Amino acid sequence: MWPSAFEYQRPVSLAEALQVLSDHEDAKVLAGGHSLLPAMKLRLAEHEMLVDIGRLSELKEIITIRNGGVKIGALATHAEIAASVDVQRACPALASAAGMVGDQQVRNWGTLGGNLAHSDPASDPTTVVLACGGTIQIQSASGSRSVSADDFFIDLFTVDINPGELITSVELPDLSRHKSAYVKMAHPASRYAVVGVGVVLEMSGNTCTSARVAVGGATVKPTRAPGAESALAGSTLDEAALNAAADAVKSDIADMLIGDMNYPEDYRQEMAGVYLKRAVRAALS
Amino acid sequence: MNLSGTYTFDADQDIVWGLLMDPDVIARAMPGVDAFVPIENETDAWNAKAKINVAAVSGSYIGTIRMSEQQPPSQYRLTVNGEGQQSIIGGTVVIQLSYDADEGVTLLTWDAEANISGKLARIGQRVIKAAANMMSNRFFGNVAQQLPSSEQTQEQS
Amino acid sequence: MKVKMKVNGTMYERDVEPRMLLVHFLRDELGLTGTKIGCDTSQCGACTIHMNGRALKSCTCLAVQADGADITTIEGMAQNGDLHPMQESFWENHGLQCGYCTPGMIMTTTAFLKDHPNPTEAEIRHSLEGNMCRCTGYHNIVKAVKAVAAANAGGD
Amino acid sequence: MAVVGTPVKRTEDPRLITGEAKYLEDIHLPGMVHAAILRSPHAHARITSINTAKAAAQPGVLAVFTGQDFADLPALPCAWQAGGVTNHVNTPRVLEIDKVTFTGAGIAVVIAENRYIAEDAIQLIEVDYEVLPAVVDAEKATQPGAPQLHENAPDNIVMEWECGSADGTAQALQAADVVVRQRLVNQRLIPTSMEPRGTIAQFLPATGEFTVWVTSQAPHVMRLLMTAFVFGIPETKMRVISPQIGGGFGAKIFLYPEYCLIAALSKKIGRPVKWMESRSENYVATTHGRDHITEIEVGAKQDGTITALKVHTYANLGGVLSTIAPGIPTTLYGRMLSGAYKIPHIYCHVSGVYTNTGMVDAYRGAGRPEATYVVERAVDLVAHKLGMDPVAVRRKNFVQPNDFPYDPVGILNGLKYDSGDYDKTLDRALEMVGYDRLRQEQAQARQQGRYLGIGLSSYIEICGVAPSAWIGLKGEGWGAGLWESANVRVHLTGKVVVTTGSQSHGQGHETSVAQVVADELGMPMSDVIVQHSDTLGTPFGYGTYGSRSTAVGTVAVHRSLQRIKDKAKLIGAHMLEAAPEDVVYEDGKVHVKGSPDQAKTIQEIAGAAALAYDLPAGVEPFLDDTSYYDPPNCTYPFGTHICVVEIDPETGQIDIKRYIAVDDVGKVINPMIVDGQVHGGIAQGVGQALWESAVYDDNGQLVSGSLLDYALPRADLLPSFELDRTETPSPVNPMGVKGAGETGTIAATPAVVNAVVDALSPLGVTHIDMPLTPRKIWQIIDAHSNGGD
DSSP states (O other): OOOOOOEEEOOSSHHHHHHHHHHOTTOEEESSOTTHHHHHHTTSBOOSEEEEOTTOGGGOOEEEOTTSOEEEETTOBHHHHHHOHHHHHHOHHHHHHHTTSSOHHHHHHOBHHHHHHHOOTTOHHHHHHHHTTOEEEEEETTEEEEEEHHHHEEETTEESOOTTOEEEEEEEOOOTTSEEEEEEEEOTTTOOEEEEEEEEEEEETTEEEEEEEEEESSBSSOEEOHHHHHHHTTSOOOHHHHHHHHHHHHHHTGGGBOOOSSSOHHHHHHHHHHHHHHHHHHHHO | OEEEEEEEESSOHHHHHHHHHOHHHHHHHSTTEEEEEEOTTOSSEEEEEEEEEETTEEEEEEEEEEEEEEETTTEEEEEEEEEETTEEEEEEEEEEEEEETTTTEEEEEEEEEEEEEEHHHHHOHHHHHHHHHHHHHHHHHHHHHTSSSOOOBOOOO | OEEEEEETTEEEEEEOOTTOBHHHIIIIISOOTTSOOOOSSSOSOTTEEEETTEEEEGGGSBTGGGTTOEEEOGGGTSBTTBOOHHHHHHHHTTOOSSOSSHHHHHHHHHHHHHHOSSOOHHHHHHHTTTOOOSSSTTHHHHHHHHHHHHHHHHOO | OOOTTSOOOOTTHHHHHTTOOOBGGGOOOTTOEEEEEEEOSSSSEEEEEEEOHHHHTSTTEEEEEEGGGGTTSOOOOOOBOOTTSOOOOOOOOSSOOSEESSTTOEEEEEEESSHHHHHHHHTTOEEEEEEOOOOOOHHHHTSTTOOOOOTTSGGGEEEEEEEEOHHHHHHHHHHOSEEEEEEEEEEEEOOOOSSOOEEEEEEETTTTEEEEEEOOSOHHHHHHIIIIIIIOOOGGGEEEEOOBOOOOTTTTSSOOHHHHHHHHHHHHHSSOEEEEOOHHHHHHHSOBEEEEEEEEEEEEOTTSOEEEEEEEEEEEOOSSOOTTGGGTTTTTTGGGTTTTBOOSOEEEEEEEEOOSSOOBOOOTTTTHHHHHHHHHHHHHHHHHHHTOOHHHHHHHHBOOGGGOSBOOTTTTTTOOBOOOOHHHHHHHHHHHHTHHHHHHHHHHHHHTTOEEEEEEEEEEOOBSOOTHIIIIITTTOBSSOOOEEEEEEEOTTSOEEEEESOOOSSSOHHHHHHHHHHHHHTOOGGGEEEEOSBSTTSOOOOOSOTTOIIIIIIHHHHHHHHHHHHHHHHHHHHHTTOOGGGEEEETTEEEETTEEEEEEEHHHHHHHHHHOSSOOTTOOSSEEEEEEEOOSSOBOOEEEEEEEEEEOTTTOOEEEEEEEEEEEOBSOSOHHHHHHHHHHHHHHHHHHHHTOOOOBOTTSOBSSOSTTTSOOOOGGGSOOOEEEEOOOOOSSSTTOBOOOSSHHHHHHHHHHHHHHHHHHGGGTOOOOOSSOOHHHHHHHHHHIIIIIO
């Protein structure tokens, strides 16, 4: 409840922020603070410098971009994303996942960028950004790059961001003609996902022509489920296809399971199958 | 807490064994280690200081690493004790090597009994096992990177 | 480091360490001890306040982050000696026992009703997911929120 | 107009809903410094060295102390040693010196200008430990070869306690038509009052007096234990104040090391010292509840008559004993194992055990929830075994209204159930839930492959724990009395101040006591103030726990009120120039029988009594009375709760569809407050059944050490509850009250478990241990669908 001391910087522009980060390799970025501060209060995270980017208004915008997709500033809060008509149109599954993060207080101040950078394995938006095929825009003093969500999540709490770099925005494709959904089983204590499944389905009539499936909560990082995707693609998403996909997702994630005392690995693995079916049904409804 | 895993090195068993016995290699392979000094009057024992940075945890730990029960070139034991943030991380890992002549690779299996005490144990149980696994794999990965030829593959537990 | 913020309508300026949590700033620097601390993992919601009109767990925010903000705490809810309708309703419906979670509950539910003027019971219960109460079983808290929503809707 | 029995809004609420109330953490004294405590990360270890130099050298740090600095203070007292047996007592020290027996035990303290600095400094204290093997399971701790915690407690046994007849019960089990055996684990819980614990102490050298603010349910007991048993100073040298308290649930009854430590430090440092527990500290350093491993054998006849109950329980009491730890699994558990039923043969054996875990003591219900869980599960097991409706088995065995006072075959050590009508609450609950229709629905649901379950719990409990002679002399082992006291003072203007030794921490005493005063004296509640929680100015009291503040404390107030009225009648008669035997006290006035027009109001009489110009001969001035009430018996609330659940077969998640509670807590003073107590109690009972569990790993680390893992009930996990009441007055006290603080917790846990077991009974399930996590349920369903049909 009493963080250890640190130096605090609050740059007023993105350029300044990037310069500070470039000058201080060990500096930790503070966005909404809703992942970082809880660990600092417990003194399980001690940092020498925090760079508060919370005032950088250029990172707060949510806009529809040329291809009909949506670009979400890193500092957009979960509540803003959940309420955004642009996100609801282009990527309804993300709007819905943002509405499931933590609680209303956390959603009011926690940011998508912070969520992605921290990449808790049980976070909701990360799983959906992966399911939706998002692209993470990253800048540093020396330039910018974009990383596809498929490559962004490396391991437990480990993502493709280097010292000096900052997530500036996330771009999501226009999925308004797709069927998509995110469903989760919430842990009764932490509200984190015991398992969360995001699906994006491309439909032609009653047939699913392609599918993207991502699983979180049950796995050390948000994870694509290629087996489940092929089981769904080409099917009419009937019961047999759903069952096949549910079986497939269990093997897709078999070697990266995570668990805790009441929700161990085996249960989460099974529930990934159950929630995959629920996600598909939710997407179709 | 029992943890185990395997790691495949694209190298001969003797080379891998040599790397694993080399204090400099160990020091470089341990994630975040910034001091690694032999303990006086002991062999194969070091005092270490590390900046741990995994999951939400970030902070300085001090501790000791002891190597024992070496059976070259196939088996040894590492005993690690670290302390910081009102937490204690302790573990003993038995590491076994075998050579797969068909594939031309050295197979490493590790089997650890890890104990986490204090604040980390109380608050981190949700991710502790996964984090310990990741750290172990990172260690062997870092060892592998110090192979003369830098190609290696990884398998996680 | 200097911070300046408006709390319950009054501007305050203080020099604080960057590590000071907003909840400590409000309680220890400004003496506004109505805001409570019930956990250290940002779970319990006892420290909920309004920052720039939105509910915030003040234990999960640094005072320096709140520099320039407009903050309302439980002490700022009653106006000119009149209790806020939510305070009245908690009283009327026995929505509190030990009272420790109550300031946070009132701050959370008032913020919630602003955006959801006509909630179902399920929505009210969902809105309380970030606030813990160990005394009431939530039964009368839910009742209190319903009563305020009904009064707002029907004027009765 | 009577206010007793009506839902009067609470008078304490305005300060609570506005943030004005001052809880411990809100108190700031000039010159106050702050303490942070270094706690052992190990569960079982010897402390070989502590180096505090670096910490002490930090700017802003005033001092650092270790256990050695308090070696002159004795270990804390254990005030309730289970009766009739040897208790191998080991209690915490202010700071542990050589050895720790649980993770979280305090070993050093830093005093600093603020808590941030204090927390910086404790990280700099260097401690060397010799780590010892740990044991956390009470049954395993008694096995040969288990790590030994204390030299004076071989096999880690605190005590071996028994009640009832071993031989009679064994014979009855042998003769029974059916015998059901079951192992029941009543898991460890963490009380989690929303306000953690804390204390502030100030020592004044000039007078040698301590003022101690402490988050306590029993300030008078704190003072007694600290002065007489720890510091060895007169009670008069310490004032203890419980400020506004943010819930207790039992865990704030006890004397904790930190309270003595901070008081001692205030003297050493010469400045007021504050310590406030963080939630993480609270989870390891504050007492836990329950933690029983129990084997039961229950015998019955074919017609459902229960003939015998044999119980053996391992009660985990932690690494050291908290203040009343041994009393909970004995007097308050073993003696309640007859439940609401006439069971002719009962035998209970409790092994109290040390393990390398946090202290275990009273948690809401304290012993009775564990007993009720055993009994109500046993009844359902019998019903299942005999293929009977659980309602029928309950009815078959209920103690009947004409059986009272009922002696449960001697296991209450001489006490008897006071009054009850158990069928009545059962009938009402069945009516509310629509039992017959619901069973039909259940049958249909089963055909559709749905898992719908109905669970009953017809509990009784024991409240108003007192008879001092019983709890003390008759061998229960309690080291004090258990009466309560009150002072009623009608001031000169007719305003009343009641002071009580009870302590309210959410129960609304200020309102309910004022209701009693208002009715008895015939005055508006606004003329009554109830003061408590400060040893200065209140008469002695044993504290608020065990649902005893109404059944004992308020009865003391009631007694004083009668005597105040008697005195008012004497003075009023004198003022009316009537004979005392000719006047009555009615509606706040004294008048001659039959002549209500000529009356003296209580205000006039109070004024006359205070001015004392003209009092009857031999009557002392002022309307003031202090009473000490020691009841002849405890009280025995009862009721029936019914829980309806549906299980999601794919995930094993349990949805509580309905929860019905029909309680009988005797006469009700404020139905709104009683309902509130029941609501909160149910939530805690449901919490135990479904989510809550304190888990230690094999090394004694508390892995459920924060609210991220310990699942407290939340609003969206619970339904609204459906409540009703019957009212059977208690003959024990003149008010007819029983007690309402714990019924919900006691009843709810087995109601939920019985419902879930009922839902899964088509799969052959007869018992599942708590918490009923989705995974456990899913595994059962999954195993059945893979292999069963």
